[in-house]
C-alpha cells in the first residue's frame with residue numbers, strides 16, 4: 001500500500017477499529033462522569049493510578065523526542081513534542097494538587113496490574129529498535145484517547161459534576177485538541193512514507209494501546 005492510499009492512515013485505522021476505539025473513548029467510567037452518576041471513589045482510584053502512569057509516560061515522551069531529533073525529516077516535530085513535555089510538567093503538578101484536594105495520598109498508591117502492564121508496554125516502545133514512526137503514532141493514540149474521552153464530558157447536554165469539570169478541561173480543551181491534531185498529522189506524514197513493516201507495527205501498537213486504555217478505565221471499578 002503506497003502513496004495516496006496511505007494518506008490519513010490514522011483516520012483509516014480509527015474507522016477500521018471503530019469498536020475498540022469507541023470502547024476506549026466512551027467507557028462506562030467516562031459516560032458516568034458525563035451523566036453525573038460517577039462514584040467518587042472510582043474517580044479517586046483513577047486519579048491515583050493515572051499519576052503513576054503519567055510518571056512512566058514522561059520517559060516514553062522523552063524517547064519520542066530523541067527519535068524525532070535523530071530521525072525526523074521535519075524539525076518542527078520537535079516543537080510539537082516539546083509542547084507535550086511542557087504539558088506533562090503541568091500535569092504532574094496538577095495531579096499533586098488534585099490528589100490533595102480529594103485526600104488521595106499519591107506515594108502510597110499501589111500500581112494495579114493493568115497499569116503495570118501498560119507501563120511495561122510503554123517501556124517496550126522506548127527501545128531504539130522501535131522507529132520514530134511507530135513511536136509517534138503510539139504517542140498520538142495515547143493522547144487522543146484522553147482528548148476524545150474528556151471532551152465528550154464537556155459537550156452540550158453533559159451533566160459532568162462541577163468538581164470534575166477541571167479534570168475534563170485538562171484533556172478536553174481546544175488547545176489540547178489542536179496538539180493531538182498536530183501529533184496525528186506528524187503520524188500520518190510519517191506513515192505515508194514508511195515501509196509496510198513499520199506501518200504494520202504501528203497499527204498493532206495502536207490496537208494494543210486501545211486495549212490497554214480500556215483495561216486502564218476498568219481499574220476505576222476497583223477490586224472485584
Ligand SMILES: Cc1ncc(CN)c(N)n1
Nearest residue numbers: 050053054142143146216
Ligand atoms: C492511561 C492514560 N492514557 C493517556 C493519558 C494522557 N496523557 C493519560 N494521562 N493516562
